[in-house]
Amino acid sequence: xxxxxxxxxxxxxxxxxxxxxxxxxxxxxxxxxxxxxxxxxxxxxxxxxxxxxxxxxxxxxxxxxxxxxxxxxxxxxxxxxxxxxxxxxxxxxxxxxxxxxxxxxxxxxxxxxxxxxxxxxxxxxxxxxxxxxxxxxxxxxxxxxxxxxxxxxxxxxxxxxxxxxxxxxxxxxxxxxxxxxxxxxxxxxxxxxxxxxxxxxxxxxxxxxxxxxxxxxxxxxxxxxxxxxxxxxxxxxxxxxxxxxxxxxxxxxxxxxxxxxxxxx
Amino acid sequence: xxxxxxxxxxxxxxxxxxxxxxxxxxxxxxxxxxxxxxxxxxxxxxxxxxxxxxxxxxxxxxxxxxxxxxxxxxxxxxxxxxxxxxxxxxxxxxxxxxxxxxxxxxxxxxxxxxxxxxxxxxxxxxxxxxxxxxxxxxxxxxxxxxxxxxxxxxxxxxxxxxxxxxxxxxxxxxxxxxxxxxxxxxxxxxxxxxxxxxxxxxxxxxxxxxxxxxxxxxxxxxxxxxxxxxxxxxxxxxxxxxxxxxxxxxxxxxxxxxxxxxxxxxxxxxxxxx
Ligand SMILES: Nc1ncnc2c1ncn2[C@@H]1O[C@H](COP(=O)(O)OP(=O)(O)OP(=O)(O)O)[C@@H](O)[C@H]1O
Ligand SMILES: [Mg+2]
Numbered sequence: 328x329x330x331x332x333x334x335x336x337x338x339x340x341x342x343x344x345x346x347x348x349x350x351x352x353x354x355x356x357x358x359x360x361x362x363x364x365x366x367x368x369x370x371x372x373x374x375x376x377x378x379x380x381x382x383x384x385x386x387x388x389x390x391x392x393x394x395x396x397x398x399x400x401x402x403x404x405x406x407x408x409x410x411x412x413x414x415x416x417x418x419x420x421x422x423x424x425x426x427x428x429x430x431x432x433x434x435x436x437x438x439x440x441x442x443x444x445x446x447x448x449x450x451x452x453x454x455x456x457x458x459x460x461x462x463x464x465x466x467x468x469x470x471x472x473x474x475x476x477x478x479x480x481x482x483x484x485x486x487x488x489x490x491x492x493x494x495x496x497x498x499x500x501x502x503x504x505x506x507x508x509x510x511x512x513x514x515x516x517x518x519x520x521x522x523x524x525x526x527x528x529x530x531x532x533x534x535x536x537x538x539x540x541x542x543x544x545x546x547x548x549x550x551x552x553x554x555x556x557x558x559x560x561x562x563x564x565x566x567x568x569x570x571x572x573x574x575x576x577x578x579x580x581x582x583x584x585x586x587x588x589x590x591x592x
Numbered sequence: 593x594x595x596x597x598x599x600x601x602x603x604x605x606x607x608x609x610x611x612x613x614x615x616x617x618x619x620x621x622x623x624x625x626x627x628x629x630x631x632x633x634x635x636x637x638x639x640x641x642x643x644x645x646x647x648x649x650x651x652x653x654x655x656x657x658x659x660x661x662x663x664x665x666x667x668x669x670x671x672x673x674x675x676x677x678x679x680x681x682x683x684x685x686x687x688x689x690x691x692x693x694x695x696x697x698x699x700x701x702x703x704x705x706x707x708x709x710x711x712x713x714x715x716x717x718x719x720x721x722x723x724x725x726x727x728x729x730x731x732x733x734x735x736x737x738x739x740x741x742x743x744x745x746x747x748x749x750x751x752x753x754x755x756x757x758x759x760x761x762x763x764x765x766x767x768x769x770x771x772x773x774x775x776x777x778x779x780x781x782x783x784x785x786x787x788x789x790x791x792x793x794x795x796x797x798x799x800x801x802x803x804x805x806x807x808x809x810x811x812x813x814x815x816x817x818x819x820x821x822x823x824x825x826x827x828x829x830x831x832x833x834x835x836x837x838x839x840x841x842x843x844x845x846x847x848x849x850x851x852x853x854x855x856x857x858x859x860x861x862x863x864x865x866x
Binding site for chain 2: 393
């Protein structure tokens, strides 16, 4: 999917229009987002990169419906939605696995809330254990899992809840480089299979290019979108692609854009 | 690291056990020996201070009497504690569920602890008479406070990000309470429960002192004017044994109900130690 397709009559899965947000901090308003325009088409994988504190998590919070914008609107599938809670899957940076639930019971929490019976929910989770590399760990408590496994368990929870859109806030931030690149390829496979719209926030330019259809670069606070770059690399993507000339070229462009922001801070 | 493994193995557990219990056992034995020696050397009268050997003999001789009265006290403790647990959990849930309820209820919860229980107990006697009820009420009045306070803190300790996660999954207030706040509060609830359990034993004795015809507290009060000091001590031994066993029982229930808490805590301790 690319920019032209989104301009056609098909409505984007998410559309953020003119969103501003300010918080009161010790009595004075702090402008965090200022006029953010953003969209993600159905089935698209879009990344957002930007300097720390520019409002990336704030933007995801607003899209998910945990927070409301001070100005602007959010549309889901072409309709302005004020109540978005429950409509959008949101995986925060911390895995937020509940220490009192087994891996399997953590994974089915979304289904449980949807009223799916426990045995049915367990069956659906078990069917995916292998693919998520969690076989044999389903009855463990989360503390027994490695960082990468915890992340995959949190993913499984998100996938099972089966909302149309997944927002992922730096899901690989806590992982070492090797685990990270493995889980990136794995995520791509997963994404192709479930055909969801994914919005990914990351600090890592390589990761953004490797995974995405388009990459947004945010300015430093107050955040707005300063650049959108279509990533015209072929799919499926492979780890070797990071040395291709086009990849290097895209990376140079995006890095220049991000760096000019970081020095401003 | 696999090289850390043996530290939590069987050997480590035995080591941990002896290290945690051996010192207190040695101190108790030393104190008892000192006590016995003092009584023998200075030939202290039995009614003034009975020696450990005399107390032990009384425990054996009066086993039937002691266990009859211990049973009465145990029932008061358990019923009063059960009442405290039920009302404590209910009150804490209400307080944590709504700000308005918190403002309405919490002042009374705190005020209830400023009332001198010794002063109220005789009134309870006048109002409800002898028997089980006034003792149960005294026990419950003392024991519910640590339960409420700890559980309110526990319910409020729920991770706000976890609550956010639940909301994005479409959870309502009740779901969030049942599936996040309540489980988060359990370690706190058990801390409060351990305190409440020991308070309950004290509460039952106070209730019996004020007016009763049975129970270990009653036995103490009756034995003192008869100069049966060894029996007073025997009752104290039974009472503290009861308190310790009840405390350990709560710990056991805790391990069964929230096994994740102990493994999590041990993992954190290991991480911190290296
Ligand atoms: N609820 C809030 N109340 C007050 N200030 C807030 C609130 N949430 C966020 N902020 C502020 O808004 C700014 C942006 O925060 P946000 O978490 O969105 O940044 P971010 O781009 O996700 O940063 P990072 O890359 O470090 O995760 C920060 O300065 C933060 O202090
Ligand atoms: Mg963030």
